[in-house]
Amino acid sequence: MPDPLFADPRLAVVYDAFEDPHRPDLDPYAARALRPGVRRVLDVGCGTGVLAARLAAAGLDVVGADPAAASLAVARARSTDVTWLHVAASDLPALDVDLAVMTGNVAQVFLSDDDLRAALAGVARAVRPGGRFVLEARRPAARAWESWLPVEEHRDVPGVGRVDRAFALLDVDPPFVTFRQTYCVTGEVVDSDSTLRFWELEEVEDALTGAGFSVESVGQAPDRPGLEHVVDAVR
Template sequence: MADEIFENPRLAYIYDPFDPDRSDLDAYESMINEFGASSVLDIGCGTGTFACRLAAKGIEVIGLEPAEASLMVAKTKRWSDRVKWIHGNALDLPELKVDLVTMTANVAQVYLTDEELKATLLVIREVLLPGGRFVFETRKPESQAWLEWNKENTYQRVDVPKCGVVEGWVDVIDVRDSLVSFQWTYIFENDGAIITSISTLRFRSFKEISQTLREVGLSVEEVREAPDRPGREYVFITSRQ
C-alpha cells in the first residue's frame, strides 16, 4: 500500500505544485543520452514527470507506480499517452526488457527490509537488456538530511490551480537505527480539511548497498554525486553481472 501522500487523490493532485523544481531529473535525462538508452522503466514514477519528459523525446517509457491516485495525475500530463503506465510494484511487472531502469528521488529508500529490496533488484536484473543499466540514488546517512525536516524549514503556502491555497510542511516523528519516519501535514484553506501522511525511509550505508547489489548479481560501474544535492547523495550506476 502506497503512502497517503501518493495514494490520497487530494494529496496526489497537489504533489507537483508543492515540488515544482524537478531539476534533480536533469542528471537522469543526461545519463539516458549518455548511455544511448531507447527504452526506460521508471520504478516509482509517481505523478509521471520524468516519464513524460522522456516520452516527449521519443523514448519508449514504462512508468511503474503502486499509488493509483498518482498515476491518475500522471495520465493527465502532456505526452502521457506515449507512456505505458503500470499500476503496481516490480513484482507485478509483465515480461519485458529495457535498456535502462531508474529509481529517482527517494524511491530506493522506501524498501525497508533487505528482503523487499533484494526481491525488487532481482526483477530489475532480469528486465535489463544486455549492456543495460540500473541507475538510482540514495541519501547518505552520514549527512542526516532528516535534521532539516521540520516545519520551520519546510513550510509552504501554495495557491494550487482549481484547489485554492494549501499550507504544507513535514516533521520527523521517529528515528530508529537506519529508519526515519516523518509526517506531512496539509491544510486546505477552501474547506479547512487537514490531511496528514506518514512515510518511512531507510538510510543504508554505502557498504550495505554495494553488498546487496553484489548479492543479486548487479555490478557497480560508477557512483556519482547528485548535482542538486552535492555531497549528500550517492547516485549508483549499475549493470547486470
C-alpha cells in the same frame, strides 16, 4: 502499501505544487537516458510522472511504474506517450529496457533487506541483459534529517484552490527516519506519515549484486553534493 501522500487522490493531485518546478535533481537522469544506445527506459517509482513524461517527449520509449494508483492517475493526465504500469518494483514484468532509473527517495521506501532485494530483483527482470540501472540512495553519514525543520507553507493549486502543508519530524532511529506531512485541502485535513531507511552504500551494492547487477561506478547527485550516492550498474 504506498504512503497517503501518493495513494490518496486528494494529496497526489497537489503533490507537484510543493516541489521545485524545475526539478534539477532529474537532469542527470534525463542526460543519462539520452545517451546513444538507449531507446527504451523504465522509471521505477515514477510517481506523478514528471521524469517519464519528459523522456517520452524527447522521443524515447518510456515505461513508468508505480504502486500508487492516485499518483499514476496524475501521471496519465500528464502524458499519453508513456506506458504506465500500476505495479510494485518487486512485481515488474520482463520489459527488455535498456535503462532503468530509480530517483528521489524511492530506494529509501524499502525498509527491510528482503524488501530491497525483492525490488531490485524486479528491476533486474525488467532490464535486458547488458542494460543499465541507475539509482540514488541517501548517504546516512550526511544525517540530512538534522536539517529537516518544521515547515508550514501553502500553495494555490489550479483546480483545487489553497492548500496548506505542514511538515514535522516524528522519530529518528537510524537507519529509520519518520516524518509527518499534514495537508489541508478544501477544508479537509489529511495526515501522511512516512518512514525512510537510509541504506549504507555497501548494503545497496550487495543487494544489486544479489539481483544480478554489477556495480560499475558510484558518484553523487550534482545538485546535492555529499548527500546522495548515485550508483550505476549493469545487468
